[in-house]
Amino acid sequence: MSELGIAFQTDKAPEEYVRLARLAEEAGFDVVSTYHDLFFQPAIGPLLLIAGATERVRLGPAALNPHTLHPAEIAGQIAFLDAVSGGRAYLGLVHGTWLDELGLDQTRPLTALRETVEVIRRLLRGDRSGFAGRRFRLAPGSGLRWEPPRDDVPLLIGSWGERTVAFAGEAADELKLGGTANPELVPVFRERLGRDSATRIVVGSVTVVDEDGDAARAHAREEVALYFPVVAPLDPTLSIPAGLAERMRELVAAGDPASAGALLPDDLLARFAFAGTPEEVAAQARACLDAGAHRVDFGTPHGLTHERGVELLARRVLPLLR
DSSP states (O other), X not given: OOXXXXXXXXXXXXXXXXXXXXXXXXXXXXXXXXXXXXTSOOTHHHHHHHHHHOSSOEEEESOBOTTTSOHHHHHHHHHHHHHHTTSOBOEEEOOOSSOGGGTOOOOSHHHHHHHHHHHHHHHHTTOOSOEEOSSOEEOTTOOOSSOOSOSOOOEEEEOOOHHHHHHHHHHOSEEEEETOOOTTHHHHHHHHHOTTOOOEEXXXXXXXXXXXXXXXXXXXXXXXXXXXXXXXXXXXXOOOOTTHHHHHHHHHHTTOHHHHHHTOOHHHHHHHOEEESHHHHHHHHHHHHHTTOSEEEEEEEESSSHHHHHHHIIIIIHHHHO
8 A cells, every 4th residue: 555755854943843743644644754964953853753743654764874873873763763653663774965075985885785784683683693894893792782672673775776776675675766756767666676576666856835836846946956967867767958957057056056947847847846736746646656656755845835835735635645
């Protein structure tokens, strides 16, 4: 059975997470996620507030990375979130983006991700035999000094890269394709996961919903401009006009994402964002689900104003998808 999720940027006051989480659960969302982007609030804080304010929704970070958090820290955080939420946590992992400012060692990213999964699973299962990897290690006898509620939590891996997607097909419960609203992409990545893989596909991207569809699309263009030059070349189903990604990248670098986004025609925008009226956004999400996505995650900023966008998703979009 398909699911619907909502993802929040971690830039809010504590009480806002509580209010939004309750609204999301009451509306019927299945999953509530928070981002873990560099220089924003760490995901674990808002997630603990959300866990305390809800009873049903699954929740987790979308997503943590092994460069800014050691796997042992990730294991501890996700185990505690699982305990606070009564077994509703999931763990999202990615290679990590926008980390150049920190001067971190990001070599062998797939190795780091593989070893992260291994270390976390050993810690949650109480395996104290030790681990010696190329990026991470556990000395024999090392382990969590408290009992986690579960010896495993559902794993989501976010990636577009073929080798990492193949790994997700072996190791993860879900593969997250972030930055896309393109239903034609779903069967492509189903194939890349492997014919026998049970890994479910999640699609999610910038979402802007408003009764004024043109205003919603205009706002979404500015948001999409920030990641279009990175993601667009990875989508094999699209024909991108020559020079478009490069020109948009230049404008964003010059501090003008509005002009960059204005270059996107409606048909391309619809492949990279859920944007428009409630009926239009619901139709976009339905197309992704019908194409085989297990879940659609509606991402920030949600609307022309954050509050109004979440309200419209809850009151107007979700009923059209149930």
